[in-house]
Amino acid sequence: MVFFGEYSVSVTEGGRIAIPKKIRENIKGDVFILTKGFDICVAGYERDDWQRRTGDLMNVSLLEKDNIDKRRMLFSGANEIVIDDQGRFVIPKALISYMGLVTDRVKVVGVGDHFEIWDEEKWLKYAKKINI
Amino acid sequence: MVFFGEYSVSVTEGGRIAIPKKIRENIKGDVFILTKGFDICVAGYERDDWQRRTGDLMNVSLLEKDNIDKRRMLFSGANEIVIDDQGRFVIPKALISYMGLVTDRVKVVGVGDHFEIWDEEKWLKYAKKINI
């Protein structure tokens, strides 16, 4: 399971997209976790992987304030998404708003352990900035 | 496994090429990784080799932002390519666009540990500039 590549897909008015085949075939089953990512994008994780990796974050001390911002973002933004049998799903409103979607096109990009969805323009700007 | 030589091949409208035999016979099996390379070309690596070099980027904390740029760059630019039994494969759209392909000819060149694919004109200009 490694997420690769960069794909341009269209978004309907209701926030529905068809996830690219090359990304989808890396998701076991038809369920995954979609949450807020760094730099105004949304990030998708395999459910098992998500549960395994968030495990440690569930056992922090009540007095531990470190990373509280990131922990809030990660968990409050998380949604369990079910992909329909045509490979489509709806990006929840809160995440649409978080990613600042303005056009009707997004980039779906693989980042190894997870994939990300970006407003297309924002991705292009970012990619230029970090010189991809 | 050493990639060398310079070959000119044609590209179809859909971005498909027949990889030169001399390059192909250095690829173990029929799979390799095609990524964005330096100076607007795309670069092909053996899969094992690439995975070995990127493996440590797969197991970072969900809260770790430090090398996110690097991870996005490496993985979003990479594609797992399967060569068909006639030695053909399609260069993904994002990479076609990255390499600035204008004509219907590319140069496939060996660079030791990897091979590269260039828009032919760009390669000739580059080769002239660096006085090869």
Added chain:
DNA sequence: TGAGTAAAATGGTATATAGTGGTTGTAAAT
């Protein structure tokens, strides 16, 4: 509270286009 209405979510179908596999042609190499 509950019926009526509007809006959104969902499921399905049709269409265009991109991807894939196969055949044939041609020129070069053996």
Added chain:
DNA sequence: ATTTACAACCACTATATACCATTTTACTCA
């Protein structure tokens, strides 16, 4: 002369998109 590598072409399949219909949810006002 036969084989091989690459090119060109065609046909079929898979995927992404747009569109429409139905269901569900939310909202309003009597």
